[in-house]
Amino acid sequence: MPFMLTVPRTHVRIQILRERGGEKTTQVHNNSFLLIRLETTCTDRGVDARNRDTTMSASVTNDYDVLIIGSGVSGIDAAYYMNEHCPSHTYAILERRASLGGTWDFFKYPGIRSDSDMYTFGFSWKIWKSAKPIAPAEDILQYLDEAAREQGILKRIQFNIDIRRAEWSSLTQRWKLTTATGQIYSCKMLFGCTGYYSYEKPHRPHFRGEENFKGLIVHPQDWKKEHNSQVAKKHVAVIGSGATAVTLIPNLAQTASHVTMVQRSPTYILARPEEDAMTQTINNWLPEYFAVQLNRWRHIIMQRLMFEYCTRYPEGAKKTILSGMYKQLKGAMSQDEFDKHFTPKYNPWEQRLCLSPGGDFFKVFRENKGSIVTGSVKQFTSDGILMEDGDVVQADVIISATGLNMQHNFPFSTMDVVIDGEKYVPSAKFVYKGVMLSDVPNFAFIVGYTNASWTLKADIASLFFTKLVNYMAKNNKGIVCPRVPTGVKPSDGDIWSLKSGYVLRAGAHMPKQGNQEPWIQYHNYFVDATKLWFGGIEDASLEFGPCIMNKGLSSRL
Ligand SMILES: Cc1cc2nc3c(=O)[nH]c(=O)nc-3n(C[C@H](O)[C@H](O)[C@H](O)COP(=O)(O)OP(=O)(O)OC[C@H]3O[C@@H](n4cnc5c(N)ncnc54)[C@H](O)[C@@H]3O)c2cc1C
């Protein structure tokens, strides 16, 4: 094979790292790579895989073409697309927990459920059929488990594998992963499906006087089974007005003596019927295949129209939502009280909209099982909360529904990441098409929509990833890396398109989006589908390097 040279940028500084046999590999220090190869046999993916499998098996048993980290909604979706589109590539899913489901297995607080309709939150390849659009966590878990079994994905998941370190080497063209117990895995392409928030540390602000409070203080992320009985027949105060508080309050109200929502600021809350009549009609009248497709697309389109309405006509949307909320309360409070407790400071969709299935949240106040206090917490006392304005909230239990923390090393969750010897710093990266990161080779990740169902994006990101894997195999490429061209500037908006507390707190530590294509993070299924689903792989911002021979790889890992 003739001498091959890839020089992706001009002005590179070259440092020879190793020379062995007939092969020299050099690396550059401006985060770009350069490979000089004198010999290679890597021309066809099938041959490549067979060669590697035999040479690797002697000393590295955990080497794969693709490793997926995480077995939540995203990891399962990614595996489905690997099965469908990359059947000859070896892959595994590494999951640090003992079971699949991620979010839906992790949170245990009363009432935990989806707030997206399940027709769009469910997979495009296993469409949710029930007429109930909102599902509790146990139904979602069962659905995910069923999906993983049906598609042969379950057997691909390796549980209790906690990846602590990920190192990319342009020399070996491999990611090397180290687990908490020191096991080593390696792969050509890494697919991060680790979600977005920290499982380790929720956002739990310290309140003055906490130590004097005689009762239980618990954050929903730390909720255990035994807490269920500890709230029964008690006065419970819930601090917060996000989706967690809105979900918890109606469920707590069923057993608690009284629930008080202690909110710093109000939230938009949409009441939705528990059963979707139109879905039911469609299910009754059309053959199943057409019915489920129609229901899914109806919801995708309705969701988008609602978002467009809210962002283009915020005043009208505000009025419509507030009047719906007022009606739900059916005279449970005066207009003045309503204005104080239910008028958010922001426009709809600047922060996430909360959902209340069957109006369950409003029912709590209609039936006088709960009350709301709006203002700042001054301090905790021995038997409750003292507000800045002097209001007193009596409580035996305080639930701090104060939110999440984002991953500190997004989207690598808890992993320490090193790329060709350099520590990965998320804020120094730009997001490429919402699925890859600048200067991070052979890596893609899934982060879903914040203004629509997460899974819609997981689907198209997974499809893009498998197209990329196949393109590289077909074209004998060993490295792919997005590079930001000069002229691209960070855009004003963050990659989440939200102003919620957890997004603002994480802002400085997150990868950025750019001010031009393909560095813009869209939260729009239709735009992303056009680019990721129907678009090609080749792109001026995507740099490829030739595949190196795999011989001797294990000794270099
Ligand atoms: C309470 C709650 C409700 C939500 N409801 C909705 C909703 O209704 N609709 C919606 O669209 N979105 C919702 N979201 C957002 C939600 O997180 C996503 O929809 C979706 O479930 C995320 O799936 P995921 O697989 O990407 O991430 P996760 O569910 O977070 O799964 C990530 C997996 O990766 C594993 N992992 C992470 N790091 C490592 C590591 N180092 N080594 C090994 N394994 C690792 C984790 O253990 C976990 O199993 C909700 C979020 C929360 C917190």
Ligand SMILES: NC(=O)c1ccc[n+]([C@@H]2O[C@H](COP(=O)([O-])OP(=O)(O)OC[C@H]3O[C@@H](n4cnc5c(N)ncnc54)[C@H](OP(=O)(O)O)[C@@H]3O)[C@@H](O)[C@H]2O)c1
């Ligand atoms: N499917 C579901 O139904 C569901 C359920 C739970 C969570 N989720 C998702 O999970 C994410 C987090 O939701 P979340 O409700 O846990 O968190 P959140 O949306 O960040 O809400 C946190 C709440 O805590 C309040 N808060 C924070 N610090 C406070 C302090 N020091 N004093 C008083 N109040 C304080 C915030 O008040 P301010 O608003 O005034 O800052 C806010 O009301 C979101 O993405 C959400 O969509 C979804």
